[in-house]
Amino acid sequence: MATSPPYPAYPAHPPRPPRPSGSGSVGGTRHPHWWQRTWVRYAALITLLALSGLVILALVREQTGTDGFLVGLGLAVLPVPLLIAAFRWLDRVEPGPWRNLLFSFAWGACAAALIAIVANSFATRWIATATADPSSADTLGATVIAPVVEESAKAAAILLLFLFRRADFTGIVDGVVIAGVTATGFAFTENILYLGNAFGTDQLTGGSGIASVTAATFFVRVIMSPFAHPLFTVLTGIGFGIAALSGERQTLRRTAVPVSGLLLAMGMHALWNGSATFGEFGFLAVYGAFMVPAFGLLTWLVIWTRQRELRTVREELPPYVAAGWLTPAEPYALGSMRARRLAREYADRHLGKRAKRAVAQYEAYATSLAFLRHRARRGRAGADFVVREQALLHELWARHEVAHPALQYAARATTPVRAYYAPGYGYGIQPHPAYPAQPLYPAQPLYPAYNPYRS
Structure with missing residues (x-):
């Protein structure tokens, strides 16, 4: 029997207003009319x-x-x-x-x-x-x-x-x-x-x-x-x-x-x-x-x-990096249209159309998560913030094995570089330290039976 993946801890939630009780309901549960x-x-x-x-x-x-x-x-x-x-x-x-x-x-x-x-x-x-x-x-x-x-x-x-x-x-x-x-x-x-x-x-x-x-x-x-x-x-x-x-x-x-x-x-x-x-x-x-x-x-x-x-x-995704849901490179990659495109192309080239679709879905869910947290931080997310956040995080986690390496590659391919001066060696460049090297896809597909829709 398949076991569910180990989820990281949830980040601290922004404050939200209390959920209103259903008016005219029994036990707080509303029963809508047929219309x-x-x-x-x-x-x-x-x-x-x-x-x-x-x-x-x-x-x-x-x-x-x-x-x-x-x-x-x-x-x-x-x-x-x-x-x-x-x-x-x-x-x-x-x-x-x-x-x-x-x-x-x-x-x-x-x-x-x-x-x-x-x-x-x-x-x-x-x-x-x-x-x-x-x-x-x-x-x-x-x-x-x-x-x-x-x-x-x-x-x-x-x-x-x-x-x-x-x-x-x-x-x-x-x-x-x-x-x-x-x-x-x-x-x-x-x-x-x-x-x-x-x-x-x-x-x-x-x-x-x-x-x-x-x-x-x-x-x-x-x-x-x-x-x-x-x-x-x-x-x-x-x-x-x-x-x-x-x-x-x-x-x-x-x-x-x-x-x-x-x-x-x-x-x-x-x-x-x-x-x-x-x-x-x-x-x-x-x-x-x-x-x-x-x-x-x-x-x-x-x-x-x-x-x-x-x-x-x-700006809104780093808390999920600290909580273990995202890798350090992902906020940058997800905030760049070029990096997002490179991630989809990389997944397509190594794992096929199915993986490309999973990475595209991962990008869409991560973007929705960032906007949701942005609205919550400004007091406009609504009473169902926690439920919606957890649903989005679960969708991300179901695709993280394919999406993380693809986005890591895209971040490295598009990351800014900084110049440095080493005495005796002159000037050189090195990648930004926020985006360290991570294992990428091997030459052969590592997840041939991957199902992006698994529960």
Whole structure:
């Protein structure tokens, strides 16, 4: 009978608030109603998204026709993989679960798009009827109604994940990624509609080639500004990310910052939609003066935030080194994207894909552990800190035999060196003493039967 591995002692835990007793419960144990059960929520959410998808499919196909829908679909899908890959790249330090990204994209493409189409059409018709001026109603609907409706609909996905997937929503990068993927889904559906209508116009007028409406629409929406909707909604995501970093008692900040981010997203969206009314070169002026600088600034902010996350990993993991869970080199290796990549490649080269996957999982669990301890040290980890910490440590220990040598190699390969002067011998270099040499993998696999999922 297999015995469990000997675990090192747990490090000293940061102080945490006492666990609240369940209100209205018997013996402190709450019994949720049937509508509070997880499977009921999942079923309701999947049903809502599926129905929204079917309705939006019918509406778009009705407006564009079958040929226009197929052409719009084929062209609108082109930027989606690139945008998803870009947001996933930003999330490499502590990758969130794919189910959150799938929900975000589905919400943006189905639910948010349906809300926007119905609400925008109703509001524009109402304004046209009230003012008896259809042209001004279209302008007012695009510059005022559409930004408010669309950004609110997309923000709903961020709010839902913030409330119900709080453990996966830990900071600004998470907010940016969730917001960006939601907006990518929304832009995907919207592009199908615009490109499909443009194709229908070309069929009626005989436009073709570069001079066609379809080509012009594709150039503006897919080539020049595929990041427009993600850029607007990312402002809302940053607001929720700052709220996630705030303490439980900072109620005003946790409420005001997301609302401010949403208002900024609406304002930038309104400026973008209204650029067509600023004259012949209004679009290019807004694009060059506002959109491109804002995109560059937000890109810098996200990358800077990711570097801060890596620094947090290096600063929070040393207590686990002292307790015996990690080797001395691991905080440095886990705080470097290059070292993490080298560790995965080293495990793959010596033990195969299975070991590479185990090292990647080890890196993700260690990063989550560092962020958890960082939040606990600042009083924001919640009452379940000890349970979550122990679960993460057990996951690390189940993979330590493969991960420790790989990360040790990566640390030695990327560690800084220091110069020294020896009298009579001149100058030389030596590795940093914090990362001593450790046994690495032998030429033949040492753990052929290793199971990274063992209990």
